[in-house]
Amino acid sequence: MNRELLTITENEPLTASVFRMRLSGCAGGYLPGQFVNVALPGLYLRRPISVCDLADGTLTLIYKVVGRGSELMSRLRPGEKLDVLTGLGNGYDLAAAGDAPLLVGGGVGVPPLYYLAKELIKQGKTVSVVLGFNTKDEIFYEDEFRALGCQTAVTTADGSRGVKGFVTDALPGGASYYYACGPLPMLKALYRAAPFPGEMSFEERMGCGFGACMGCSMMTKSGAKRVCREGPVFKKEELLW
Amino acid sequence: MVNTRVTLCGIELDNPVIPASGTFGYGYEFAELYDINCLGTFSFKGTTREPRFGNPTPRIAECTAGMINAVGLQNPGVEAVIREELPRLGKAFRKPVMANVSGFSVEDYAFTCALLDREEQVGWLEVNVSCPNVHGGGMSFGTDPASAAEVTRAVKAVTKKPVILKLSPNVTDIAAIARACEDAGADGISLINTLLGMRIDPRTRRPVIANVMGGFSGPAIFPVALRMVYQVSKAVSVPVVGMGGVASAEDVIEMMMAGASAVEVGAQNLVDPFASKKIVEALPAAMEKYGVTSLEEIIGTAH
Structure with missing residues (x-):
């Protein structure tokens, strides 16, 4: 810090x-x-x-x-x-990516995946991205991900652009590890839909943001964790879902 | 050359600035940023007999010049604190530390304090009978003079370390509770814990805090805290530790003039991790500004 x-x-x-x-x-x-x-x-x-x-x-x-x-x-x-x-916070575990990682973002969960995609591409990975939004007017950064060289799919809940539905309706084949950030219902749906390992970034109301106040705690398989300190990224297998 | 040294229950402090429990963890997050040995001491995260996760989230809400928290005494339990946290704390901080203890029964308080009594680095036991965020414990002991006295006696019986009772402002007559603690053997009184408050999110029409209510702290509560420190320090003869909305060296001086022998800094550590260090560093200049040569001489001058 x-x-x-x-x-x-x-x-x-x-x-x-x-x-x-x-x-x-x-x-x-x-x-x-x-x-x-x-x-x-x-x-x-x-x-x-x-x-x-x-x-x-x-x-x-x-x-x-x-x-x-x-x-x-x-x-x-x-x-x-x-x-x-x-x-x-801890940040994503880049070492877990494998050769062809999948990045899944929903709404304002999309932004942290951009920096991640950039770093993964620097490491020579083939990066696929699925970005979910409610409607076409809410889409942002689609072109930016494409410009990085990511295989990019977009979903909209109302079908106004890209695949109609949610990010789980557009998951590409061939990925062996995912990184996700988005609203809780999206993360839970992805957790159930993707049969391979991954990690997710969480959001919580915070007091300090650096581990002092215990305002943002979350229970995991290995006990109580602070979203701001041990998180915001947690491995799929740590989650109590 | 001004003198910032004060004595709290027989232990000398380099200065009266003490980060408050629940806003400073066990010190090491802050030790990454600065040498925390510049502090008078600090009060570590509230410790209970058993491990506690605390309340569901959201636990935090914004307020004008302050915040609400409803953490609910999350801590790993006294045995883990002694085994894991204190050895790590000792590497970052070499002065006596204040151990903050909470409980759900008189026996809980005594059990936890008896274990902490054996820890060499623990200088004081700050016994929290004022947590607003747990049911059937915490504050319920601090809203009734007889219960507060019973906890005080039980803790005094198991420790030779100075025992400071931390009181709730959510009472009709805080001075009566302070007197009951003093009569039961308390070596000091600290106050105030947070004020019970709440916020509603107009978009969801529901309380922001999952636990509905929480403890209100931050600069907004300073005048209330100062008033209560004044009242309590007039009512008892044991030392008083003042806290509540303290955010500057001037606030420290005001608290001491109201009757505090030392001053805790709480919420401000969360919004500015350097707050306590800055206050320590600003104290000499603030003292000179008001013609104070020794902090001990201003304790209770407002009485």
């Missing part, structure tokens, strides 16, 4: 409710699947957000406006500085 003062260089909508923020001045060194905890002016608690990308000292965060914190965040302008705790 580090505490960094970063400068906003971009904060623009990707869809009606999803924004992309870019911040410069980042020390770097964080792993795919880790998150940052952002202090927002006027709010007491920090807001945890997954790392979407990290390149040349620029951190990319993608977040959905759902409450007071994200609303406030969406109104911040380039040039403003943010106090950010960085390098939080």
Whole structure:
């Protein structure tokens, strides 16, 4: 964990409710699947957000406006500085990928998979991606994943684009390991649908984000774990589902 | 040159700044960031006889200038704390540490305290009779003078270490409970634990916290905490440890003027992991600003 003062260089909508923020001045060194905890002016608690990308000292965060914190965040302008705790959580286990890993993301669960895909491709892996959204207007980063060289499929619940249905309706054959991030019902459906091993990133309301308050605990097969510290990524076989 | 040293129940502290239980773990998350030996001491995560997972999530909610938590005393149980956490804690922190203890019966409190009494690094036992987040324990012992006194006597009987009773603000007359603890042999009183509060999510029309209610803490509660520290320190002659919304060196000075011999810092550690260190470092300048040469001389000056 580090505490960094970063400068906003971009904060623009990707869809009606999803924004992309870019911040410069980042020390770097964080792993795919880790998150940052952002202090927002006027709010007491920090807001945890997954790392979407990290390149040349620029951190990319993608977040959905759902409450007071994200609303406030969406109104911040380039040039403003943010106090950010960085390098939080365990991150994905890249060593488990095998040759052809599958990345499965739903909604605002998609962003951390981008940084993961980039790093896996750097390691010479053949990466397949399935991205699930409710409707075509909510789709983001499809082109970005394709540009990385990922075999990319999109699903929409209403069938307005790509495969009609959920991510589990578009799982490609040939994968032997998956990485996932998305809403709990998606993770549970994937857990049941994919007959091979994998790991999933979880979300929880957090107090500190670095393991001190026990606000975000989750019970696993090996006991109580902090989503912010031992997580947010947990192996499939650790889950009590 | 100002003097920040204070004495708490016969043990000298380099300064009165003490991260509060439940906001500092066992110290090592913070030891990754700075040398925690700059602190007066710290109170480690509330410990019970048996391991506890605590409450379902969500356990945390945002408030204006504060937060609500309903963790529910998650901890690995006293035996695991002694076996696994204390040896690790001892590598990061070389001063006497404050052990925070909670329970669901008088016997629980005595059992846990008796085991912690044997631990050399434990300087004080802070006995929590004020957790708002567990049913049938915690706060129920701290809302009634007779029960608080019974816990105090049971713990005093099993330890030679100083016993500090941590009180709940969710009572009609906190001074009466403090007096009952003092009469039963308490060596000190710490206060306040969190204020019972709640939030509702207007989108779901349901409480934010899975346990519905939780403990409200953060800078918003500072004036309430200060008032209660003032009342309790006037009512008892044992040392008082003040806490509740402390976020700056100025707050520490105010708490001491209200009657605190030492001051705990809670929620602020969670939003700024360097908060306690910053407060320690800011104390000398704040003392000079108010013409204070020794912190011990300002304890209770507001009385």
